[in-house]
Amino acid sequence: MPVKTVALGTSFCLKKAYFMLMADNLPGSHTPYRLTATSQSLHDLLAYVVVPFTFRLLSEYSPRVGGGVDVDRLVDEVWSEVRGDVERYSNVNINYRDLRKTLVSMMRGYAAVVMWLVKYGGFSGDGILVFPERMIVSRPVSDVLAAEELGDFLPVIGVPDVVLVDRSSRRAAVIDWKMAGAGSGNELHYVQLLLYQHILGRLFGDVYAFLVYTTERRGTTKVVSIGRNVNLKEFGVSYDYREVSDRLERARYVAQLLYGLAFCKGMLRVAVGLNKSRGLGIRVFNPERGVGKRNYPCNYCPYKTLCRYRFSRKGELDEEIARLRRGFNKMYRIAVEKKSEEYKNLIDFGACVDFDQMVFKSPRVVELVKWFGREPRPLSDDVMRYSLGRTTVYVFGGDDPLRGSQQRGVFSPILFGRYEDDEVELRSVGGRSQLTAYVRMVSPVFSVRWLPLYMYYRIRPGDRLFQNVKVCKGEVPMNIELRAIAAVENSLVKMVEKGEDLHRWWSSFIKDLVLTAVDEYG
Numbered sequence: 001m002p003v004k005t006v007a008l009g010t011s012f013c014l015k016k017a018y019f020m021l022m023a024d025n026l027p028g029s030h031t032p033y034r035l036t037a038t039s040q041s042l043h044d045l046l047a048y049v050v051v052p053f054t055f056r057l058l059s060e061y062s063p064r065v066g067g068g069v070d071v072d073r074l075v076d077e078v079w080s081e082v083r084g085d086v087e088r089y090s091n092v093n094i095n096y097r098d099l100r101k102t103l104v105s106m107m108r109g110y111a112a113v114v115m116w117l118v119k120y121g122g123f124s125g126d127g128i129l130v131f132p133e134r135m136i137v138s139r140p141v142s143d144v145l146a147a148e149e150l151g152d153f154l155p156v157i158g159v160p161d162v163v164l165v166d167r168s169s170r171r172a173a174v175i176d177w178k179m180a181g182a183g184s185g186n187e188l189h190y191v192q193l194l195l196y197q198h199i200l201g202r203l204f205g206d207v208y209a210f211l212v213y214t215t216e217r218r219g220t221t222k223v224v225s226i227g228r229n230v231n232l233k234e235f236g237v238s239y240d241y242r243e244v245s246d247r248l249e250r251a252r253y254v255a256q257l258l259y260g261l262a263f264c265k266g267m268l269r270v271a272v273g274l275n276k277s278r279g280l281g282i283r284v285f286n287p288e289r290g291v292g293k294r295n296y297p298c299n300y301c302p303y304k305t306l307c308r309y310r311f312s313r314k315g316e317l318d319e320e321i322a323r324l325r326r327g328f329n330k331m332y333r334i335a336v337e338k339k340s341e342e343y344k345n346l347i348d349f350g351a352c353v354d355f356d357q358m359v360f361k362s363p364r365v366v367e368l369v370k371w372f373g374r375e376p377r378p379l380s381d382d383v384m385r386y387s388l389g390r391t392t393v394y395v396f397g398g399d400d401p402l403r404g405s406q407q408r409g410v411f412s413p414i415l416f417g418r419y420e421d422d423e424v425e426l427r428s429v430g431g432r433s434q435l436t437a438y439v440r441m442v443s444p445v446f447s448v449r450w451l452p453l454y455m456y457y458r459i460r461p462g463d464r465l466f467q468n469v470k471v472c473k474g475e476v477p478m479n480i481e482l483r484a485i486a487a488v489e490n491s492l493v494k495m496v497e498k499g500e501d502l503h504r505w506w507s508s509f510i511k512d513l514v515l516t517a518v519d520e521y522g
Helices: 003-011 014-023 037-060 071-089 096-119 187-200 247-261 267-278 290-294 304-310 319-344 444-459 480-498 501-521
Strands: 128-132 136-138 156-158 162-166 171-179 206-214 221-226 238-242 347-362 365-372 391-396 415-419 425-429 432-440 467-474
Touching: 003 014, 003 156, 003 187, 003 247, 014 247, 014 267, 014 304, 037 071, 037 096, 037 128, 037 171, 037 444, 071 096, 071 444, 096 162, 096 171, 096 206, 096 221, 128 444, 136 187, 156 187, 171 187, 187 206, 187 221, 187 247, 247 267, 304 319, 304 480, 347 444, 415 444, 415 467
Parallel strands: 171 206, 221 238
Antiparallel strands: 128 162, 136 156, 162 171, 206 221, 347 365, 347 467, 365 432, 391 415, 391 467, 415 432, 425 432
């Protein structure tokens, strides 16, 4: 389950988070709505420049001498360095001239955070690892009945904008960019970052959390720290502090309730009961009654009509529509069970192979090298276990503090891509046997994950991160079933709401399609 879905249900409305989860129509990670083309371009550009920017910043900043750095100059230098690769390999059109003002504003806040971490936060300048757009997976560590922490039995997946890790001190910092003002109404941002901080806390003893806000028009910068009051005044940026740790217990219950709602709408009554017994403050707005009917937020919610239909009481719907709703609910349950199973088996840790070295041949291809002390036969077990098939694989770094493990309940691959048996080659080199294989980027859509790591490799090719790597077979969870069911149901709900009898034939088609599919599933 995406971290931002749980954050939305915790900070705003449980039902809205549920609809977004079912329709796979989540808002962008930086705003409570989908990103515009400009915002998406800026988001990707930040991922591409943050790695070389960080190392240039660290090479110029000295905590003993103090003072600041010329962020404008550094940003321009970094863009000149990465421009060729970004324009060739990324999947978005980036107009640097239009985005530069906002980019510099963001990086000014980020630079202040990095300098504070080095001077006061226990980070060593030469031991920092920079991971933009790094996928982090939290999954069950035990049976739900034996779990010590509520919510830990549910898989949660998140992709923070930047994670900084200091190898020597075992500290980490998570940073998210926000294209918005840093005023009130940002509860969703705070809770989302709190959940990232909590997940990373299983791997590191100390985790800092920061939100870097900027506005496109004014270009003002403000940094908000979560859970710790950090003074950034000497680094020339406005700062603030939020304490939201009390939302963590609510978030654990919300994660369970969101999953339960897919199987039983009676979980809403459970949420109300939890509010009364534990005072969790979980909000469930109703467009037909109470605050939701009179005013904000239901009047402005894009799911208002769907919410009224899905959670109507028995007898409030036409008999035929009620029967269709039961059919849709059954299909949702089947699709959610399948999706949950895919996430549970996201990575097959029983089908992993080890390589001595990982080398970027291009921003889209990595070569994996395995050395054998003797010359094994081509069909020996030592060689054949590298025959993984034509499959998706996840690559885990060597000396990577963020790597995690099954035992800790958190893991984080550095890459995923396509592995093919017909590219595996065994040859003799200097009296030893060398096995090589390749992992390729599946689609340009994933360039925002590949390019930043490629840039890190280009700066530090000998880093221990790229040695003794592990490659595991895995799955790429698909959301086709949920999207298809949601699209059909939404069309039906809109026609029923408008009372369009002219479309009776379309309604009949949908009805037959759904009921046939229900019978097919059994």
